[in-house]
Amino acid sequence: xxxxxxxxxxxxxxxxxxxxxxxxxxxxxxxxxxxxxxxxxxxxxxxxxxxxxxxxxxxxxxxxxxxxxxxxxxxxxxxxxxxxxxxxxxxxxxxxxxxxxxxxxxxxxxxxxxxxxxxxxxxxxxxxxxxxxxxxxxxxxxxxxxxxxxxxxxxxxxxxxxxxxxxxxxxxxxxxxxxxxxxxxxxxxxxxxxxxxxxxxxxxxxxxxxxxxxxxxxx
Amino acid sequence: xxxxxxxxxxxxxxxxxxxxxxxxxxxxxxxxxxxxxxxxxxxxxxxxxxxxxxxxxxxxxxxxxxxxxxxxxxxxxxxxxxxxxxxxxxxxxxxxxxxxxxxxxxxxxxxxxxxxxxxxxxxxxxxxxxxxxxxxxxxxxxxxxxxxxxxxxxxxxxxxxxxxxxxxxxxxxxxxxxxxxxxxxxxxxxxxxxxxxxxxxxxxxxxxxxxxxxxxxxx
DNA sequence: AGATGTTTTAAACATTTGTTTAATAATCTT
DNA sequence: AAGATTATTAAACAAATGTTTAAAACATCT
Numbered sequence: 118x119x120x121x122x123x124x125x126x127x128x129x130x131x132x133x134x135x136x137x138x139x140x141x142x143x144x145x146x147x148x149x150x151x152x153x154x155x156x157x158x159x160x161x162x163x164x165x166x167x168x169x170x171x172x173x174x175x176x177x178x179x180x181x182x183x184x185x186x187x188x189x190x191x192x193x194x195x196x197x198x199x200x201x202x203x204x205x206x207x208x209x210x211x212x213x214x215x216x217x218x219x220x221x222x223x224x225x226x227x228x229x230x231x232x233x234x235x236x237x238x239x240x241x242x243x244x245x246x247x248x249x250x251x252x253x254x255x256x257x258x259x260x261x262x263x264x265x266x267x268x269x270x271x272x273x274x275x276x277x278x279x280x281x282x283x284x285x286x287x288x289x290x291x292x293x294x295x296x297x298x299x300x301x302x303x304x305x306x307x308x309x310x311x312x313x314x315x316x317x318x319x320x321x322x323x324x325x326x327x328x329x330x331x332x333x334x335x336x
Numbered sequence: 337x338x339x340x341x342x343x344x345x346x347x348x349x350x351x352x353x354x355x356x357x358x359x360x361x362x363x364x365x366x367x368x369x370x371x372x373x374x375x376x377x378x379x380x381x382x383x384x385x386x387x388x389x390x391x392x393x394x395x396x397x398x399x400x401x402x403x404x405x406x407x408x409x410x411x412x413x414x415x416x417x418x419x420x421x422x423x424x425x426x427x428x429x430x431x432x433x434x435x436x437x438x439x440x441x442x443x444x445x446x447x448x449x450x451x452x453x454x455x456x457x458x459x460x461x462x463x464x465x466x467x468x469x470x471x472x473x474x475x476x477x478x479x480x481x482x483x484x485x486x487x488x489x490x491x492x493x494x495x496x497x498x499x500x501x502x503x504x505x506x507x508x509x510x511x512x513x514x515x516x517x518x519x520x521x522x523x524x525x526x527x528x529x530x531x532x533x534x535x536x537x538x539x540x541x542x543x544x545x546x547x548x549x550x551x552x553x554x555x
Numbered sequence: 556a557g558a559t560g561t562t563t564t565a566a567a568c569a570t571t572t573g574t575t576t577a578a579t580a581a582t583c584t585t
Numbered sequence: 586a587a588g589a590t591t592a593t594t595a596a597a598c599a600a601a602t603g604t605t606t607a608a609a610a611c612a613t614c615t
Binding site for chain 2: 139141142237273274277278280281282283284285286287288289291292307312315316318319320321322323324325326327
């Protein structure tokens with residue numbers, strides 16, 4: 118078994134286990150046994166459990182955010198060319214669609230869809246820390262563009278509504294395709310296109326709404 | 337130190353630690369040391385770590401959902417008396433407001449605000465399992481009333497949009513009052529009234545929106 | 556082929572985990 | 586006050602944790 122194979126096997130196995138059980142609840146032995154490699158392999162190839170966790174995020178989150186950034190840039194350029202402000206719906210689609218469609222590409226990324234959904238709100242500090250660092254550059258651009266699309270909203274209002282959207286997206290990714298939610302009565306695996314459209318419509322409506330009371334409030 | 341004192345001390349300390357670190361990352365020794373009691377006290381009074389976790393949720397979630405249920409009942413009765421369907425905004429307020437105002441009442445419930453926010457999406461199975469069992473009765477009523485308020489929406493649409501709201505609420509509770517998010521530039525501790533109104537407006541707009549495309553879709 | 560560098564392996568490392576035990580202390584009952 | 590419950594304590598339990606080690610196996614290159 119070559120060098121790359123082992124690293125890959127570990128990444129895949131750990132990704133799946135972290136997604137299913139969470140960071141703390143996943144042991145090195147569970148990872149290495151699932152990957153079919155020696156216990157010491159993780160420390161040899163990645164250094165530590167935390168470094169492995171980071172590598173998993175690097176592998177998926179970087180290309181994911183690159184896709185999102187590219188789409189945001191296209192939206193911004195197109196809007197500038199037409200002299201209009203960018204549409205909130207398109208911005209939110211650039212944010213929401215890629216992670217939910219992630220699973221369609223390569224196998225194994227199904228697990229990351231769940232993992233990423235959890236990591237938005239994971240109570241574990243390790244997950245939170247790593248996730249934040251990798252998301253920060255993209256979040257800045259996202260907030261900027263939302264401000265352009267919704268200039269009547271304050272910085273605080275944009276920030277919080279963006280957080281609401283993040284929460285809704287995280288929840289969606291957390292329960293979509295998760296077998297543990299199968300006891301519920303409704304169909305949890307609807308047409309993905311419909312689900313995405315539904316979430317985007319929800320997010321756009323929420324983003325664009327005006328609040329009745331507390332007009333002088335910053336939110 | 338009397339019997340009740342010890343149990344209370346353990347509940348308070350564990351609640352705070354579970355909220356800050358998560359279930360798995362919190363050790364029995366950390367709990368008992370923080371509570372100023374003997375290590376064996378948790379097993380003696382509660383039986384196990386998991387049973388303690390459950391007790392924490394019982395203590396807070398039961399009265400919380402009782403308040404919410406009572407408000408839902410009032411809304412339903414009032415609507416029935418007027419021959420109208422209940423307003424989505426009022427229903428969502430009954431769901432959103434109590435947990436966010438939780439912290440205003442007794443001290444210590446600040447921690448539970450964070451803990452409950454995490455537990456909506458906690459990757460840990462223990463948290464998820466216990467939380468679901470305690471939420472199920474309320475969720476049923478909530479979905480019923482949302483169906484009454486928005487009769488043009490299908491069961492699936494109601495379910496998913498309710499999940500979106502849950503996600504947005506969880507995210508809000510997760511970051512509000514959480515010191516770890518203080519590096520961000522915006523003011524994370526706005527007026528609570530404004531924040532609640534903002535989230536409810538967001539949720540109502542999202543709930544009531546109609547989707548442009550995929551008109552024949554169940555969502 | 557032989558030497559060099561890399562990867563894998565099994566074993567042991569020192570901690571930490573949740574839980575249990577048996578003795579002591581405190582509280583309540585009669 | 587004596588006896589019977591109940592609560593607390595320190596110590597030890599077995600099991601699991603992430604990590605390190607040193608030898609073995611493999612690969613690569615001159």
